[in-house]
Amino acid sequence: MGNNESNGEVEEFRPKGAIAFFIVLILFFAVVWFALYFELLSRG
């Protein structure tokens, strides 16, 4: 990998916050999607 990482701070960076954000995002999407899905079911 042609990496630009040149200092310790960059080497150590792991996007844990972005992963957590992404999981929350997917959960939010699931909640909204299922809310509409149950709305569909409720209409028979």
Place this chain on the structure above:
Amino acid sequence: MGDYSFRFTKSEKRLVAVLIIIPMVLLFIGVYGGLMQTLFRAGIIQSDPFVGGDYYKGLTFHGVLNAIVFTTFFAVAFGNALIPYSLKKNLNVKVAWTSGILMLVGSVMAAIVILIGEATVLYTFYPPLKAHPLFYIGLTLLVVGSWVASGNWVPMYLQWRKENEGKKTPLAVVGMFTTFIVWFIATLAVAVEILFMLLPWSLGWVDEINVMLARTLFWFFGHPLVYFWLLPAYVMYYVFMPKLAGGKLFSDMAGRLVFMMFIVFSVPVGTHHQYMDPAISSQWKLLHGIFTFAVALPSLITAFTIAASLEYAGKLRGAKGLFGWMWKLPYFKKENWFFAYLITGLIIFIFGGIGGIINASYQMNTVIHNTAWVPGHFHLTVAGPVMLAFLGGSLYLVGQFLNKTIRLKTWAMIAPYIYTIGLLIMSYGLKIGGLMGMPRRTNTGASYANPDSVLYQADWMPYIDLTVIGGSIMFVGIVIYIISFFTTVFSKSNGPEEDAVVTFPISEPLHDEPSTWLRNFKPYIIIAIILIVLSYTPVIYDVLQATYGGSLPYSPDSPVPLR
């Protein structure tokens, strides 16, 4: 990578400025039309107090000027700025000006016929609604002009590749070429629709039109159009935003992969707009629905990559914990006003994204189809991340290309936040109203929101009121932006125009992967063509088999044909 300056010629600078400033005037007319839409639908007005005409005329100029004209001009101007800058090569100005003039003439022509009430066909220009031929000719010139502009970049790029063998194409260039590859493929269908169907029908050379075929060709174009809008915003997210946040792009490869995925999946998706249409078999609609889910993937990759880039920027500013980085970003720094346009767009896109997935879910589409939910959704995409990125980009471009300092920076910085608050309120009203059954593209003010009408729906009124409140706040946000924009345009220049150099905030990658498999557009274009042929051949076949006869032209004013 990183910041550097490039000296554009005087002619190039003027062209970019013209392509930004004139459409900005048209945009403002369209935004005014949007405000009037909310007032019409609430029953507050029955005819436009300034432009004249009814709800449908207003809806047409709001949609056409904002969603088609402004966006196309911005994409071309942005490409004319970013591609020469990234490749360090000047434009062929004769070709560039020719394209600009074609686009301007076409847009003004279309705008005039709409404003005089001769093209009340909404932005989808579905037949059997018929417009004046000059409307279709105007749109054709706009599209042809954009083709000429993008064609002008190809020799520059090929020359750059010759001179830089083995080097990766700058990510900004990949993004802008992706934008126009998607646009070119998509507009081929609408060119066929306009030149071989709508125009001869509008001119009276043929009596009837095949409505289903026209709708299918429109949506071949209409959904990739959404990515044509979004992709320049994605270029700004990947190329500018990490730098504006004070960090780096987490992964260069992610950006390249996202752009190639858009080439592959943008087009074979259009039939998800036609789930409720007759003539097309359900299995092909389902196939388009599946591809629509596939085209959500690059947006999800973008959500993660940009979040990681922003987290990195936040960590450099000392953020701690899982979400501490969110509080360390430069949301309210007036010197960094551009960041505000990009971050607000991303926040809005969280809501726009899930709305799109719901719309594409075949069965669930029945819940929201043709309701106010749909404009509630697409205002969270085209009027959210797209509009805000383009407004921020426009202000940045005029500052750079006219060699002016941005004026009223606090106003420029605060405008996207005000606009976002209004947009979220308005879209909430439209979406909940839509779930209750409130129709889209209907002057509810004359019926469902009119207490004197037998159709009056009292329980919809709080949501209709929310759209008025939200729409008014959005309008205030745009007015604040426009004041900052034109104050900058008419302010004193920083020095002689020819001496000025242009700079863009180009982000460096944190991970600069070789990504050799993402360096060539060709395989992805070939895959795209294969998917388009596979997904659209049966759809077109179904439409041609199932549709008998055609339709005479109509206007929204009368159930009687125009001839």
